[in-house]
Amino acid sequence: MNYGSNSELVELPAIYMPTDKTYWKPDRLVYKRKPKPKRALLNRGRVMVLGALALVGLGYWGVYAFFHLDYFQIKSVNVSGLAALDKDNVTRFILSRLEGNRWFTVPRSNILMFSPALMEENIAKEFPAVAEANVKKIFPGGIAAEIRERSLWAIYCSQKNAVLATTTSASREEGEKHCYFMDEEGIIFGEAPETEGTLIRKITSDGGLDKRLGFQQFSADEITDFIKLEYVFKERAGLAISGIELRKNAPKDLWLAANEGFSVIITRSAAFESTADIVKAVLENKVGGERATLDYIDARFGSKVFVKYR
Numbered sequence: 001m002n003y004g005s006n007s008e009l010v011e012l013p014a015i016y017m018p019t020d021k022t023y024w025k026p027d028r029l030v031y032k033r034k035p036k037p038k039r040a041l042l043n044r045g046r047v048m049v050l051g052a053l054a055l056v057g058l059g060y061w062g063v064y065a066f067f068h069l070d071y072f073q074i075k076s077v078n079v080s081g082l083a084a085l086d087k088d089n090v091t092r093f094i095l096s097r098l099e100g101n102r103w104f105t106v107p108r109s110n111i112l113m114f115s116p117a118l119m120e121e122n123i124a125k126e127f128p129a130v131a132e133a134n135v136k137k138i139f140p141g142g143i144a145a146e147i148r149e150r151s152l153w154a155i156y157c158s159q160k161n162a163v164l165a166t167t168t169s170a171s172r173e174e175g176e177k178h179c180y181f182m183d184e185e186g187i188i189f190g191e192a193p194e195t196e197g198t199l200i201r202k203i204t205s206d207g208g209l210d211k212r213l214g215f216q217q218f219s220a221d222e223i224t225d226f227i228k229l230e231y232v233f234k235e236r237a238g239l240a241i242s243g244i245e246l247r248k249n250a251p252k253d254l255w256l257a258a259n260e261g262f263s264v265i266i267t268r269s270a271a272f273e274s275t276a277d278i279v280k281a282v283l284e285n286k287v288g289g290e291r292a293t294l295d296y297i298d299a300r301f302g303s304k305v306f307v308k309y310r
Contacts, residue, residue: 150181239258
């Protein structure tokens with residue numbers, strides 16, 4: 001190629017290319033990021049989530065509105081069958097159990113969700129004098145509670161100090177006592193004054209007491225034995241028994257308080273009939289006309305009977 005007479009050949013510098021093998025390591029290379037595709041604000045997934053939340057919200061609102069309908073709310077409470085308990089107190093308690101909501105949604109006053117069995121249980125726990133509660137729904141907005149109270153069978157007195165003696169007459173030991181009403185099932189259901197006399201049978205013990213009202217102090221078998229004792233001694237020995245005493249230091253024995261003012265000490269495991277026959281014989285043949293000064297008869301040792309006078 002001819003560039004003219006005055007042209008000169010210019011040598012261009014060679015392009016520098018690094019020859020260091022470590023220069024081209026991947027960590028020294030810079031890659032251009034590919035642009036991410038833009039997502040739509042409301043894509044299919046988000047729409048489904050929002051739709052599900054909306055359905056849940058609508059469902060909750062529907063359930064809430066349904067259970068809060070005035071038509072299904074309990075507005076009247078009728079309590080019947082009470083004698084000693086105050087009707088207003090029982091009614092107020094029932095109404096208090098109908099306040100508020102369950103699970104932040106269902107009002108406790110909603111008759112559809114109201115549980116008569118649960119209310120019966122609550123009444124029995126709150127009022128130990130209640131033997132049985134029968135609660136019924138009265139649609140659309142009422143409930144009725146028929147109450148059966150416990151019947152007084154005896155006064156139970158718990159003596160604070162233990163009775164150490166085993167050969168003394170019943171109820172002669174002094175000490176602080178707490179007395180309670182007790183029904184024929186042995187259930188303690190209310191505080192009672194300490195009584196004197198023989199109109200109401202009295203059970204005394206120095207064995208302590210679980211002070212929770214509603215507690216069963218004596219089993220059904222023990223109550224049956226007490227009733228049998230009274231009957232057998234009345235029929236076979238002509239003795240009216242007004243009280244029974246139990247002592248911790250003599251758990252196998254019982255002190256029977258006779259209406260005449262003296263006591264009979266017996267063994268719990270002995271046959272009541274034979275013991276009553278022995279006591280009758282002692283009263284007729286040994287005590288005779290000295291019954292007014294008799295302190296106690298100890299009949300715990302079969303035919304070997306001990307008599308003490310005041």
